[in-house]
Amino acid sequence: MKKLAVMLATLxxxxxxxxxxxxxxxxxEVKERIRSIEQINVTAEKEPADIAxxxxxxxxxxxxxxxxxxxxxxxxxxxxxxD
Amino acid sequence: xxxxxxxxxxxxxxAPTLAVAANAYPFSAAExxxxxxxxxxxxxxxLARHNAQQSDLYRCPQERKACRxxxxxxxxAMIRAAALSADExxxxxHFYVNRTDYDDDRVQRVYDExxxxxxxxxxxxxxxxxxxxxxxxxxxxATAKYFMLRDLGFAAQDLxxxxxxxxxxxxxxxxxxxxxxxxxxxxxxxxxxxxxRGHRGYRxxxxxxxxxxxxxxxxFEPSSLPTAEQ
Numbered sequence: 210m211k212k213l214a215v216m217l218a219t220l221x222x223x224x225x226x227x228x229x230x231x232x233x234x235x236x237x238e239v240k241e242r243i244r245s246i247e248q249i250n251v252t253a254e255k256e257p258a259d260i261a262x263x264x265x266x267x268x269x270x271x272x273x274x275x276x277x278x279x280x281x282x283x284x285x286x287x288x289x290x291x292d
Numbered sequence: 293x294x295x296x297x298x299x300x301x302x303x304x305x306x307a308p309t310l311a312v313a314a315n316a317y318p319f320s321a322a323e324x325x326x327x328x329x330x331x332x333x334x335x336x337x338x339l340a341r342h343n344a345q346q347s348d349l350y351r352c353p354q355e356r357k358a359c360r361x362x363x364x365x366x367x368x369a370m371i372r373a374a375a376l377s378a379d380e381x382x383x384x385x386h387f388y389v390n391r392t393d394y395d396d397d398r399v400q401r402v403y404d405e406x407x408x409x410x411x412x413x414x415x416x417x418x419x420x421x422x423x424x425x426x427x428x429x430x431x432x433x434a435t436a437k438y439f440m441l442r443d444l445g446f447a448a449q450d451l452x453x454x455x456x457x458x459x460x461x462x463x464x465x466x467x468x469x470x471x472x473x474x475x476x477x478x479x480x481x482x483x484x485x486x487x488x489r490g491h492r493g494y495r496x497x498x499x500x501x502x503x504x505x506x507x508x509x510x511x512f513e514p515s516s517l518p519t520a521e522q
Contacts, residue, residue, distance in 0.1 A: 246332065246498050262386075266376065274368055277364070
């Protein structure tokens with residue numbers, strides 16, 4: 210029983226410490242951290258994978274929106290006749 | 293003895309779940325809070341401009357001249373989204389935004405509250421209006437999703453734009469983290485994946501929403517990541 214208690218305490222202590230931890234940060238340190246954050250360049254891009262939404266309703270809406278956008282990009286009948 | 297065996301079984305079968313969940317985005321890590329949102333100038337500027345442009349987002353289709361870029365389909369998407377479940381709203385916003393043309397924001401065009409081009413800014417966070425008119429890159433995809441979900445009623449406290457270090461790409465990337473009602477966190481990436489159980493390929497660097505900034509770099513050795521100049 211004693212061994213079990215020691216084992217459980219060993220497992221739980223890090224969690225307890227994590228849950229307890231709020232460390233006071235000086236305003237100078239905050240400014241330094243903000244400055245270093247501002248230096249980070251977000252540049253890594255990813256190619257979109259060919260996957261579909263799980264919801265069929267969402268997939269249908271997206272298809273409608275795509276069709277509407279394609280239609281909006283085409284010249285209007287008046288513009289075509291004036292060429 | 294029975295307790296020991298039970299504990300062993302829990303650890304044996306729970307370990308894979310724990311391992312995956314171990315890299316879930318740490319929404320509850322209060323110790324990572326850094327500062328109010330306005331401490332980050334570029335982000336504070338984006339929030340202010342987004343607020344100023346809010347009405348311009350919805351002037352299309354009533355005003356045809358206001359229907360620039362993807363604003364017409366944006367308005368349709370928001371109307372249709374109102375009838376969807378929360379899960380479906382996230383999916384719609386995610387896939388809709390990801391269909392936007394990529395535009396490297398090294399030269400980013402910005403617009404004033406009247407929709408007129410106001411200048412260019414290098415490497416900044418787009419407003420939703422800027423993004424729908426001119427496109428953007430990964431951080432703009434993340435902020436666009438943030439603003440759209442906010443307009444659909446998702447709480448700011450459940451949304452964060454997160455900058456990660458992507459190990460595969462060896463660079464910094466941006467995603468949107470959405471905390472769900474059951475406590476799980478969905479990670480919306482520009483590669484079309486919605487990762488619902490964390491992602492081993494990310495190291496969370498910092499995050500922000502309209503109220504706060506979080507710094508996650510204490511969770512790992514910062515010198516293990518490239519500096520801004522590299």
